[in-house]
Amino acid sequence: MKAYVVGVGMTKFEKPETRDWQYWDMAKEAGDKALADAGVGYEQVEQVPVGYCFQASTAGQRAAYELGLTGVPVYNVNNNCATGSTALMMARQFVEGGLNDCVLALGFEKMARGSLGGGGEGDFKTSPVARHYGIMAERHGFEMTPPTAQIFGNAAREHMERHGTTEAQLAAVGAKNHRHSTNNPYAQFQDAYTVDEVLAARTIHRPLTKLQCSPTSDGAAAAVVVSERFVERHGLAGRAVEIAAQAMTTDTAESFASGSCIDAVGQPMSREAARQVYETSG
Template identity: 90%
Template sequence: MKSYIVGVGMTKFEKPETREWQYWDMAREAGGKALEDAGVSYDQVEQVPVGYCFQPSTAGQRAVYELGLTGVPVYNVNNNCATGATALMMARQFVEGGLSDCVLALGFEKMARGSLGGGGSGGGGDLKTSPVARHYGVMAARHGFEATPPTAQIFGNAAREHMEKYGTTEAQLAAVGAKNHRHSVNNPYAQFQDAYSVDEILAARTVHRPLTKLQCSPTSDGSAAAVVVSERFVERHGLADRAVEIAAQAMTTDTAESFASGSCVDAVGGPMSREAARQAYERAGLGIADVDVVELHDCFSINELLTYEALGMCAPGDSGKLVESGATTYGGRWVVNPSGGLISKGHPLGATGLAQAAELTWHLRGEAGPRQVPGARVGLAHNIGLGGAAVVTVLRRL
């Protein structure tokens, strides 16, 4: 059975404490927009997976009660930074499995200012009991452990390894940030909408060498949502003009390869991203050559380069040259992160994967305004969380 996204919505992603609102206010705004976009009322929704990382248990219920009190099942989802895509995957499975005809996937996050602690999505700095302790152990064995933010540290060390092995340059890493900040200028939902040159990005404060502040995703408040329905629901309600097919989706978690090499490149998700992409391509009957627009998990600039390689956009080691060539921006082979990506759009953990789906849906419908990718028919989303989970989603507009 096929599944379709027929409505999407999101809030503007903002610096924490910018607005005096609660997570349920964000959810009401994003969820309400998605329902309105679909032309669906909340009493037609049969199940609701809700993603978040920093709020307490059953916060999903508190959030969706703002949309209605219909008694439908609500599932609270936490999969670190891949939480939003995990909620979308659950919605798709409910529909494709024939359990429901209309499901609302919702994600939100209300975060604290400053860098994330070392204890994973739940905060806290106790690396010994952290769910990502094994990942940080790989890093510490090869690079030691410094006083810089742990996530920036492990990705920064992955960047150093890539530079040492392939000759990737700091300017190529900065080119990722420059591209994504430039793209965000046209996105009213983005936390930042300022353009920066490569030189300005290189001159910004260093977070963990070689990563500067303008190559790192910020903490953010925000919410995003998608209405996922069956083919018969589309037909019954005349929603074909709104429908974007979820052509394929795959989730993978860490394997032995993630830890065996002792490389931070593998520990931060390279192997599981490659496998998720392989499975998604196989299920969709499509490849990266068929894709027009990509929203990928650029939590740090190096992860965009690593993901180019994992998705098959270039050979291992060639990702720095790929971004430098202009192949991943407007006028190139693909447009990657037209939203500004996590680096510039922002990264409220529970909402990120669903915001990617919203952005791609707008492009595939031709509704992305000044950032529209011309003629986009196939989109790919990549959402990853340390600990770990990688979700690759292929969307198609027929």
């Protein structure tokens, strides 16, 4: 069975602690927009996978209460950077597997100001990504910089050493992303920067500058995912967008065998995901 997105909604993403709202407020705003976009009532939604990382257990239920008290199952999804895509994948699987005809995928985050983590070894002893940081430490040591920027920055250093990539080439990616933000009214920042301006910004962890790192942010997004028969019954063919393929992978032995940050941050997973998408989409 095919799965289609028939409605989407999101809030504007805000710098943490600058807007007076709670995570359930942002979830309601995004969820209501998605349902209205689809022309679907919450009473038609059969399941709700909800993604977030920085709230307490069952925050998904608290967020969904604002959309309606219909008793439908709510699943709390916490998967770091893949959290939103995981919630969407669950919604698609519910529909493609024939379990449901209408599912709402919802995601939100309410964060604190400042970088994630502190950069000291003690932060990582019980971390789920301790193995990844161990790979990094063996090759690069630890520095007192934000740990996420550190491991990705070190992967960039390895890429520069291996392929001759320049800091300007890496900065061009950041400049391109900021240029895209100028056309997105929901983006937290909407300023364009040149490659030189990206390079001249404050260094976070060489070669990454502030303008190459994601900020902490508050906001929410939602998508209504439905079956082909739901599309037909409700006359949604003109707005239905098929999810042609998705893939999800987890680390394998290859992620850690080389001792490379490039592999530890996901190159083997990317290759496997690309293979899955290719096979799925034909």
